[in-house]
Structures are given as structure tokens and as C-alpha cells.
Amino acid sequence: MPWFDTKMSRRKFLKLAGSGIAIVVVGGTVWRAFSNGVFSTGQGPAYEPWNDWKTESQQGAGPLSLVASAILAANAHNTQPWLFVVNPNRIDLFADTKRNIGAIDPYLREMFEGLGCALENLVLAAEAKGYAYNLKLMPEPTGKTHVATISLISNRKINNSISGNNTTTTLSSNLSEPSSLYNAIPQRHTNRGPYEMNKPVTQDILQSLGSLSKTISPEGAMTIFWFTTVDQRHKVGDLILQATQAIIADEQQSYNDFKWYRASWQDIQTYKDGLTVDTSGSPWYIEVLAKILPPISEKEFDNSQLQLAKDTYVATASAFGIIAVHDVFDDIQRLQGGMFYQRMHLWATSNGIAMQPLNQMTERADREVSLGIKQTFGNALRELIANPNWQALMTFRIGYPTLEALSSPRRSVQEVVVSSV
Numbered sequence: 001m002p003w004f005d006t007k008m009s010r011r012k013f014l015k016l017a018g019s020g021i022a023i024v025v026v027g028g029t030v031w032r033a034f035s036n037g038v039f040s041t042g043q044g045p046a047y048e049p050w051n052d053w054k055t056e057s058q059q060g061a062g063p064l065s066l067v068a069s070a071i072l073a074a075n076a077h078n079t080q081p082w083l084f085v086v087n088p089n090r091i092d093l094f095a096d097t098k099r100n101i102g103a104i105d106p107y108l109r110e111m112f113e114g115l116g117c118a119l120e121n122l123v124l125a126a127e128a129k130g131y132a133y134n135l136k137l138m139p140e141p142t143g144k145t146h147v148a149t150i151s152l153i154s155n156r157k158i159n160n161s162i163s164g165n166n167t168t169t170t171l172s173s174n175l176s177e178p179s180s181l182y183n184a185i186p187q188r189h190t191n192r193g194p195y196e197m198n199k200p201v202t203q204d205i206l207q208s209l210g211s212l213s214k215t216i217s218p219e220g221a222m223t224i225f226w227f228t229t230v231d232q233r234h235k236v237g238d239l240i241l242q243a244t245q246a247i248i249a250d251e252q253q254s255y256n257d258f259k260w261y262r263a264s265w266q267d268i269q270t271y272k273d274g275l276t277v278d279t280s281g282s283p284w285y286i287e288v289l290a291k292i293l294p295p296i297s298e299k300e301f302d303n304s305q306l307q308l309a310k311d312t313y314v315a316t317a318s319a320f321g322i323i324a325v326h327d328v329f330d331d332i333q334r335l336q337g338g339m340f341y342q343r344m345h346l347w348a349t350s351n352g353i354a355m356q357p358l359n360q361m362t363e364r365a366d367r368e369v370s371l372g373i374k375q376t377f378g379n380a381l382r383e384l385i386a387n388p389n390w391q392a393l394m395t396f397r398i399g400y401p402t403l404e405a406l407s408s409p410r411r412s413v414q415e416v417v418v419s420s421v
Helices: 010-017 045-058 063-070 109-128 203-211 230-249 251-258 265-271 284-292 298-314 331-350 360-371 376-385
Strands: 023-026 029-032 082-087 090-095 131-137 146-154 160-164 167-171 222-227 319-325 354-357 391-399
Touching: 045 063, 045 265, 063 082, 063 090, 063 109, 082 109, 090 109, 109 131, 109 146, 109 331, 109 360, 109 391, 131 331, 146 331, 203 222, 203 319, 203 331, 222 230, 222 331, 222 376, 230 251, 230 298, 230 319, 230 360, 230 376, 251 298, 319 331, 319 376, 331 354, 331 391, 360 376, 360 391, 376 391
Parallel strands: 131 160
Antiparallel strands: 023 029, 082 090, 090 146, 131 146, 160 167, 222 319, 319 391, 354 391
């Protein structure tokens, strides 16, 4: 009989094991489970920003409290590619290009999407704390890393604006109390676990999510394509699996993907970023074994990602969505697309719905362009959208969760705020 009971819940297992120092013996070799964080999930300095948010939200409307919300945003591979310069009436957001994903994101598409997600959290926090703001995207035409300038005016109920290039969007805000989206910020996590197979997300909900694009860009700079029928989900799911296999077969992409995996408890607490087994969507007992046994190899990581994609991510998706813009190489549109995704994910969280980005197709499409090879997945994305006016920016799945999504490690406000860039 195995040392674990597959019917035992994570909570029961941790309660029993937590009564003393757990030592697991396998084949005569001893691993000390406590030292590898088996019983410390979601604890330690790497996870404090999730708790710090509650303190910051209660301490008033200082600009640093806005950054405390921004750093909890979704972002590809949990690279957290952001730096903030904070002044009393202004916050500037910069891209930290050293935290890119290499061949996985050769044109920094996903980096800008993640920065857009952070901006959405930041402006929601500003609204909740009584600020009026002016958000200018890509304020320096020649400055690729200066992503946004957020000018703040405290305690005034006026309209807020977002501008980029010559486009200005006016957003009306009710600043009397925090919105449900703001309150969902510390609850939002990417849920990579299985979703309910017999509980579809209704068309009304999908329509409500899609309509959130108008709050980011009333002029219609982005849209969303839903894939909900069995045939549509099979088609998208098969392409996601094919793209996953292509990434694994690409030596450089495979390496750049694996490089952000934090296998040890010490690495998680040291780097406070990257992907962890806790957030992978694996069964709890696999998570325990992964922490106790020696770190997995790149090949084992690849195999596990493919298996999870096949058995969980694709197999249990209630629907797939593709956010589309007019030009996927335009940084402003990427930022707006990220803001849209973050707002949808917060809305979904507040309504008990899970979401997970699945960007394998766009990662391969960009890789194909960078290598100058046949555009297998670029063409596949164009066929899925079937509208020459739109280009696929990012893909995700949606559904009702069966497992609680766990927190990912995060760098603190102090680690991402700088005096200048």
C-alpha cells in the first residue's frame, strides 16, 4: 500500500502530519518534509504580499498601497516584469526587460500583457481609495520600457481617463466605496486545477465578461472570441496540445520555460517568483511528493506540463476564449488586452469562476515568426478567429473550479519600487 491515501484530503493530511516532525522514508533514503515546505504552503516571505495587501488597504490611500495591489496581478510565468517609480501624486510603471521569458516570448507580447494586468489592479485600487487619475500608456514614443504614467488627484470625484497615442478613453467612477473587482484582488489566483465537467459557463456570463472590454476601450480596440461547443473546444484544445508538444520539441523554448520553475522551497523564498508545484494543478499528493523527492529534470517538467495540459487544462475547460486586438505588435493594445484580461479574471473570481491563460499557440506563433519558419500556429489562430480585422493576442480557459487555487510567490512592494530607471 502506498504511504499516502488518495482519498485523504490535503487538509486532513496536513493536519495529521503537522502534529510532529514529518520524516518520509522511501527506499532507505530520508527526506525531511518540513525543510522542503510540505507543510508551509503559502507561507514565508515569498507569500507575504498577499497578506500585506489587507494591511495596505486599511492604511489609507498612499501611492504605495496602489502598488501593493498592482503586484498581485496575473502575469506570464509569474516573472513579475515590473518596476515602479512612486511620487506623492504620480506613479510611473516601467518594464523590467531582464525578467523576460526568452524564446517563449520573443517579442515581449506576454510581458506587456502582464504589465497591463498590473495597471488594471493599480487603477482599480486608485478608484477604491478615492483618487482621480490620468493614465497615459507608453508616454514616451521612443521609450520602450516606460510603460505608463499614472497622475493622481486625491479625494475628488471626477472622471478618470486613459490615453495612449492620440486615443483617450473616459471612465466614470463611483468612488464612494471599493468595488467588488478591487475586493477580489487578493482572492484572484490562476486556477490550473480541473474544472467542473457538468457545469458549463452560461452564455449570459460569457457575454458579461466580454462586455468588460468596453470599460477599458469604449472605442472597441479589443474583442473576445468564445469557443464553447464540443467541436470548437476539441479544435482549440487539440491545437493547444500540439503547440505544447512543439514547445517541448524546441530546445530553446523548453529551456526558457523550465528556467522559471522553482523546484525547491529555498528557491521560492529566495526568488519570490516563477512557477511552483503548488500552483500547477497537480493532485495534492503529487505536490507533496514533488516537494519531498529530488528536483525534477527539464524533461520531467516538460512531460508533466504536457500531461497536465492533456488531462486537466484542455479536458476540463468549460470554454476557451481568445482576446483579440487589431495589432498584436502594438504595445498599447497589448497593455489594454492585459487590462481587459485582469478585469475579466477579477469579475470571474468575484462570481466563483476560474480562469487560466493557455498561451501555447501564441508562443509558438511568435517563435515561428522569429525563426522565419512556416507559420503553423499563426495560421491556425487566424483560422480560429476567421476575421481579418482581428489578431489573436492571448488564449485562456474558463470554468467552475473543483479545487482551491493557491497563491503564487510575489516580490514585495519594497523590492519593485525604485528611485529611478
